[in-house]
Amino acid sequence: xxNKNTQPPxxxxxxxxxxxxxxxxQGIIGVGLAIMSMTSFAGATSQDxxxxxxxxxxxxxxxxxxxxxxxxSHPGLDDGIVDCSIGQQGSVWYLAGKIFFGGKVRRNxxxxxxxxxxxxLYNSVxxxxxxxxxxxxxxxxxxxxxSLKALGEIKIKAWVDGRKVEDSDAHFEDSxxxxxxxxxxxxxxxxxxxxLFGSTETEFPNWxxxxxxxxxxxxxxxxxxxxxHTIAWLVKSSTQGVLQNVEYQITVxxx
Numbered sequence: 001x002x003n004k005n006t007q008p009p010x011x012x013x014x015x016x017x018x019x020x021x022x023x024x025x026q027g028i029i030g031v032g033l034a035i036m037s038m039t040s041f042a043g044a045t046s047q048d049x050x051x052x053x054x055x056x057x058x059x060x061x062x063x064x065x066x067x068x069x070x071x072x073s074h075p076g077l078d079d080g081i082v083d084c085s086i087g088q089q090g091s092v093w094y095l096a097g098k099i100f101f102g103g104k105v106r107r108n109x110x111x112x113x114x115x116x117x118x119x120x121l122y123n124s125v126x127x128x129x130x131x132x133x134x135x136x137x138x139x140x141x142x143x144x145x146x147s148l149k150a151l152g153e154i155k156i157k158a159w160v161d162g163r164k165v166e167d168s169d170a171h172f173e174d175s176x177x178x179x180x181x182x183x184x185x186x187x188x189x190x191x192x193x194x195x196l197f198g199s200t201e202t203e204f205p206n207w208x209x210x211x212x213x214x215x216x217x218x219x220x221x222x223x224x225x226x227x228x229h230t231i232a233w234l235v236k237s238s239t240q241g242v243l244q245n246v247e248y249q250i251t252v253x254x255x
Contacts, residue, residue, distance in 0.1 A: 050220050052173040055092070055118050060125055060214055062087050062094050064180035067189040074099065074192065084109035084250075095119035095231070097244045100196060104245040112255040114223045121156050121168060122235045122244055123216020127193070129203040130210065135177055140213035144174050147215070152238035156217055159232045165219070168233070174215040182207040224252045 066087040068074045075086050076099030084093065084107075093115050098105045111117070126143045128135040158168035182191035184207050191207060193199035201207060221231060232247040 050171075052171050052218050053175050056120070056123065056173050056175050056214050056216065056218055057178045059094050059118060059120065059123075059218075060175075060178065060212065061180050063096065063099065064182055064192060064209060064212075067183050068192060068195045070188055070190060072195075074195075076100075076192075079105050079107065082107045082109045084111055092116045092118055095248060097122075097233075097246045099192065102243045104242075106247050106249075108249040108251075110251045110253050111224075113226050113252050114255055115252075116223055117221040117231070119219055121158060121217045121219055121233050122154070123214055123218065125212055125214045127209055128211040130205050131203060135211035135213065137177065137213075140174070140177065143213070144215045151240055151243075154238075154243075155236045157234045158219060159230070160221060161229055168219065169217055171219065172215070172217050175213055177211055177213050179211065180209045182209060224250070226252050226254065228252075 063076060066075060068077070075082070075084070075094075076096040084095070088094065091114060093111060095117055096119060124147055126135070126140060154169070156169040158165040182193060182204065183189060185191060185194045193204065193209070204210075219233070229250045229252060230247065231250060233244060234242070234246075235244040236242055
């Protein structure tokens with residue numbers, strides 16, 4: 001549905017650890033998380049110097065650029081025993097919830113030792129089509145504000161090896177505008193936008209998602225000891241109910 005407003009329509013709002021909860025407000029399709037915290041920041045907090053906004057962009061780049069192996073395999077779609085190494089490189093690996101649609105997911109995989117894990121507890125992305133007006137930082141701020149307001153109060157809980165993470169809702173970020181080069185669909189692979197939403201090169205010339213912005217709550221887990229571990233998180237909205245219910249059974253193996 002094309003929006004007749006001067007603002008671009010928010011069609012694709014998501015979370016890898018995210019859900020796709022749509023609302024229609026003044027012609028804009030949106031997704032929200034919660035009432036925005038006054039501690040919205042681009043980067044790290046004074047207590048934690050991990051650059052959350054920068055890594056959120058890297059996370060979405062991983063999510064959007066990783067192919068969907070047909071018929072339906074992708075790190076944000078798979079359940080059960082999965083391969084957590086897909087698309088990963090370096091000493092920071094990404095985990096995911098249920099991409100775009102949220103809900104319950106249980107995964108079991110292996111991770112090399114000395115690997116930091118980074119993932120969204122709940123996040124959302126605005127993806128601008130080439131046929132839309134130019135995406136601006138001011139529009140992204142408005143998208144964040146309206147989206148957060150739509151879901152009312154958000155409650156976030158996270159656990160590592162059964163122990164509750166006390167600051168699970170501490171790291172909210174809203175990113176700068178970024179791009180992602182998606183793959184061209186073939187008989188064996190596709191990209192998330194084409195696979196889930198039927199997008200075409202009209203919206204994404206040469207399959208480049210050239211202007212996008214994100215917001216969300218992210219978490220960093222320092223390298224775990226060798227052996228078996230559990231990472232889990234639960235996110236609820238006062239207006240939408242359970243958004244994410246995720247559990248990873250992770251085996252840390254020798255590098």
